[in-house]
Amino acid sequence: MTANNERAEAIRWIRAQMADYGLTLEELEAAGCFDQPPPPSPPPPVCYRNAQGMSWDGQGEMPDWLRRAVNAGQSKEFYRVG
Structure with a gap:
């Protein structure tokens, strides 16, 4: 599996998890998921x-x-x- 394929698979998994748990990007940002x-x-x-x-x-x-x-x-x- 190439790096691009692995990255695409990871993005699909994250999107599926967000959909399964009803998470929004705003909720993830508020939880500090993207803080440095x-x-x-x-x-x-x-x-x-x-x-x-x-x-x-x-x-x-x-x-x-x-x-x-x-x-x-x-x-x-x-x-x-x-």
């Missing part, structure tokens, strides 16, 4: 970054690259961004 989804939330800010560009937001378990640096005697604050 909310924008994605921004990524968490980077708190720590090394010279290779690896980063950590400070949440959860400390990543291996930072743990190795701290275990080698480097301060975690050395990698703090901003």
